[in-house]
Amino acid sequence: MIAGYHSFAAAAAFSLIVGIAFFIGTVTNAARADGKTSERHRYRIEAYLDARRHIVEATEWIDWYNHSDTWVNQLYFHLYLNAFKNDRSVFMREQGFRLRNQKLRRPGRIEIVSFQTTNGTDLLSKSSTDLIPNDATQMVTTLPRPVPPRKTLSLVIKFRAYLPQLVARSGYDREFNFVAQWYPKLARFCSDGRWISFPYHGLGEFYADFARYQVSVNVPSSYIIGATGKRTASRLEGMRRIDTYSAEPVHDFAWCAYPYFERFVFSTAGPRVYLLAPHGYRAVIGHHRRAIRAGLRRFGRLFGAYPYETLTVIIPPKGAEGARGMEYPTLFVTSGPWFHFPKLRVPFANSQTVTIHELAHQWFHGLIANNEVEAPVLDEGVAQWASADLLRALYGRSRSGLSLGNLSFDIFELIRAAFYWKKSPYPSSLLAANRYSADELIYSVYLRPPLVFETARRVWGKAKFERAIGNYARTQRFRHPTLNDLFDSFNRVYWPRFARDFLIPALTAESTFEARITELRVQKTEHTWQTSLTAVRPDRTTIPTWIVLHHRYGGQTKIAWPAGQATLKTIHAGNREVVAATLDPYRSNLLDPSLLDNNSAVKTKTRSGALLALLLFWAQSFLEVIGP
Amino acid sequence: MRDHSITRNEPVPYSTGQPLVPAWRLLWNVRRATLLIFLFRSAFALSLSLPAADLVDISSYRHPQASPIPGGDALLLVEIVREALPALRQKALIGIGIVLLYLLLVPYLSMLWLCALDRPGPIQNSGIEASRRYHASFLLSLLFLFAIALSISASFCLYRLLQQALWSGCIDAVRDLISLAFLLPGSLLTLFLFVLHDLSRAALCSEKRILNAIRLGMRATFRPPNIASYLYWFGLAALLTLVSALVMLFLDSGPTRSCLTLFILLQITALGRTALRGRWWISALRFIRDQKRPNSASFRP
Numbered sequence A: 001m002i003a004g005y006h007s008f009a010a011a012a013a014f015s016l017i018v019g020i021a022f023f024i025g026t027v028t029n030a031a032r033a034d035g036k037t038s039e040r041h042r043y044r045i046e047a048y049l050d051a052r053r054h055i056v057e058a059t060e061w062i063d064w065y066n067h068s069d070t071w072v073n074q075l076y077f078h079l080y081l082n083a084f085k086n087d088r089s090v091f092m093r094e095q096g097f098r099l100r101n102q103k104l105r106r107p108g109r110i111e112i113v114s115f116q117t118t119n120g121t122d123l124l125s126k127s128s129t130d131l132i133p134n135d136a137t138q139m140v141t142t143l144p145r146p147v148p149p150r151k152t153l154s155l156v157i158k159f160r161a162y163l164p165q166l167v168a169r170s171g172y173d174r175e176f177n178f179v180a181q182w183y184p185k186l187a188r189f190c191s192d193g194r195w196i197s198f199p200y201h202g203l204g205e206f207y208a209d210f211a212r213y214q215v216s217v218n219v220p221s222s223y224i225i226g227a228t229g230k231r232t233a234s235r236l237e238g239m240r241r242i243d244t245y246s247a248e249p250v251h252d253f254a255w256c257a258y259p260y261f262e263r264f265v266f267s268t269a270g271p272r273v274y275l276l277a278p279h280g281y282r283a284v285i286g287h288h289r290r291a292i293r294a295g296l297r298r299f300g301r302l303f304g305a306y307p308y309e310t311l312t313v314i315i316p317p318k319g320a321e322g323a324r325g326m327e328y329p330t331l332f333v334t335s336g337p338w339f340h341f342p343k344l345r346v347p348f349a350n351s352q353t354v355t356i357h358e359l360a361h362q363w364f365h366g367l368i369a370n371n372e373v374e375a376p377v378l379d380e381g382v383a384q385w386a387s388a389d390l391l392r393a394l395y396g397r398s399r400s401g402l403s404l405g406n407l408s409f410d411i412f413e414l415i416r417a418a419f420y421w422k423k424s425p426y427p428s429s430l431l432a433a434n435r436y437s438a439d440e441l442i443y444s445v446y447l448r449p450p451l452v453f454e455t456a457r458r459v460w461g462k463a464k465f466e467r468a469i470g471n472y473a474r475t476q477r478f479r480h481p482t483l484n485d486l487f488d489s490f491n492r493v494y495w496p497r498f499a500r501d502f503l504i505p506a507l508t509a510e511s512t513f514e515a516r517i518t519e520l521r522v523q524k525t526e527h528t529w530q531t532s533l534t535a536v537r538p539d540r541t542t543i544p545t546w547i548v549l550h551h552r553y554g555g556q557t558k559i560a561w562p563a564g565q566a567t568l569k570t571i572h573a574g575n576r577e578v579v580a581a582t583l584d585p586y587r588s589n590l591l592d593p594s595l596l597d598n599n600s601a602v603k604t605k606t607r608s609g610a611l612l613a614l615l616l617f618w619a620q621s622f623l624e625v626i627g628p
Numbered sequence B: 001m002r003d004h005s006i007t008r009n010e011p012v013p014y015s016t017g018q019p020l021v022p023a024w025r026l027l028w029n030v031r032r033a034t035l036l037i038f039l040f041r042s043a044f045a046l047s048l049s050l051p052a053a054d055l056v057d058i059s060s061y062r063h064p065q066a067s068p069i070p071g072g073d074a075l076l077l078v079e080i081v082r083e084a085l086p087a088l089r090q091k092a093l094i095g096i097g098i099v100l101l102y103l104l105l106v107p108y109l110s111m112l113w114l115c116a117l118d119r120p121g122p123i124q125n126s127g128i129e130a131s132r133r134y135h136a137s138f139l140l141s142l143l144f145l146f147a148i149a150l151s152i153s154a155s156f157c158l159y160r161l162l163q164q165a166l167w168s169g170c171i172d173a174v175r176d177l178i179s180l181a182f183l184l185p186g187s188l189l190t191l192f193l194f195v196l197h198d199l200s201r202a203a204l205c206s207e208k209r210i211l212n213a214i215r216l217g218m219r220a221t222f223r224p225p226n227i228a229s230y231l232y233w234f235g236l237a238a239l240l241t242l243v244s245a246l247v248m249l250f251l252d253s254g255p256t257r258s259c260l261t262l263f264i265l266l267q268i269t270a271l272g273r274t275a276l277r278g279r280w281w282i283s284a285l286r287f288i289r290d291q292k293r294p295n296s297a298s299f300r301p
């Protein structure tokens, strides 16, 4: 198709700025046999939404470019909507926890009506979905003639997407349609000629090449659409409207259609933001807008500017909660109530947390497109740190997590408290997504990595950390990094073995970074007070920390405890009496599993009278309610 | 046990037509019973709060002079609870046991208090009367516990049903507010049951039979001024709590912060609320009396 060439030129120019290596790759691949100048795959889809039956009928044209040096005789496709075909698919088995209370009232699937090359060779008969028993989310097609290196293969697929009742990510609820993972999509093809394909997993889904998309959607004219990319054309045809969207370079395309959306548009320093919310959400729009603006600014500064012209944010209506909290290129689905209290930031009335997390995904998975199944820590783990960091930038460290009058929490301390609530150790954070149970995924991928990253930031300083993660984000933009790329970036900024010394032991939970004060004794000699202090770090790997001695009547003495030293024994003599000692007083080591042994007071335990008085009163009040 | 004695020598003040003692004077006259109730409850409360205080006390883990964790000091609680979980489970069981024992004693205590307020005299007499009525009072409370639980769960179900059933194009705020509004009838019913429970217990002072007591209580509850009176005394108790919370906030930041001040303030509040509760019981007893003498029914707050 012709439309969209301008945006392609802009993106090609952009790649020049982003990375020389990438640029060289693209230029050498630019010449093509058919005379067009594209080294990126191209998808063009014309889709018709049957809003009553929740079926999308579509024709898809794919120009697939063999950017490897090998001849390719097989194509791998994802037919991820087939995950909802029955409850035996990999997705449904892995997602069982989510669906326990909701039966799939209407299954969903993709039906391929025809599949040909543009010159008419049938490929449907040469395709099979039997890669995994009971799971039809992948399709392999054997080509009659292999595709030579640097050549393009053009395909036409006619298909029908039957949307499932919305339980997770894709589907419909009454008039709301969320159309994601809905078209036959090529799996990731590596430059060494390998395909990387996996079924639709319950806890990980994206890994695909960047491509150029042009999608036109035909919907009843009363429906409001949110979609990946920028709307380039819109026309009415009787009672229907046809909107065309272009996006490049992105690795997926999702859209949603609902007649009862209210559309809020606002500009930022970067993209134009389209916020679609059900009626009645006016009160929280400003709240979301503030989070999005601040996020675009901060993430742009840390990880490189948001490169697209649009960002679409969707708040799903009640009943369609299955779609919420999900990220797609240039589009994400947030959640949150229709009300909010400016002075009160508690989980149930908080509209910003999900928005910020999903916005962080625009970088970590949208632009820096790692394999989500192989290394979920690279998208979820890093996005969690980035979103917590943004909350800190917005509200200050001590109020970043929660603020309720005088009660306020640091978001990282909250994450830490949640992570260490159970004492049992969770598996390494570096496993593949499908190797975790849902519970383990939350602890190992969502909670531990932000603590590890933040500990690195607090112990060795903000500047170093931001340089390391920023370099990683900028050099890996529009690429498919692995864990090693992240570690290399840290090694370059910190020291050559930093990942081995700190990141890997912390992320794999090889080390606990436990530290504790074991003894604090104070003796009075003739003229001086003698304080002897012993502290231990039982683990092999250690990080530098501080110990503070508190004097009676105020004042402190700071003692440095460098890394590598397992036991600290120190005798401090002075003319002031020491009454307590605190290990890691600035709370840099968020990985220490126990805080209670980080403090030691000379004074022995006394019962707090105020606490007892309060507890007694509460107990009296309770007994009053149930009593005479 | 037979209840002959009650019917034989029941000194019913309202039937003799003796003048009504002013309510606060009456409360003062029976201060011993009121104080007994207060002390009894406080003893139970203390046995609940002592083990809890041992578990939760942060000061034993941190020196007051130690620098606070920025935005995370209170999270030490999580750690303490985690460390103390095995001990906590055991203490929670003991706590539940204490509450159950208290609940078993409630029917007796409430009858003792009511009888003392209804027929002031030596506290031993009230004790004896309360023990005679324990069985009826226990059954009555059990019945109301069941009814109140039913009413609360019914209104919750209605809320959930409406949340599901309302049309998807409906504005979320409107749907939520409509569903919330439908919690109102359930709440009113629950309030009605609370008042009815109190008035039926008051009626049990002069009625042997549970059903008669409930009928009397029902008649009294259907008079709006009586419900208003309940809300009035309940509201005063809530106001008292609020005021003491405000004073506490001031104490917390002010220079006069001390455990003893806090303790005294809270205990005065608790005692004050017990007195207000006693004052409501006096009104409740008079409402029942009015029901028995329909010709002189009048509202005296």
Ligand SMILES: [Zn+2]
Residues within 6 Å of the ligand: A357, A361, A380, A383
């Ligand atoms: Zn996420």
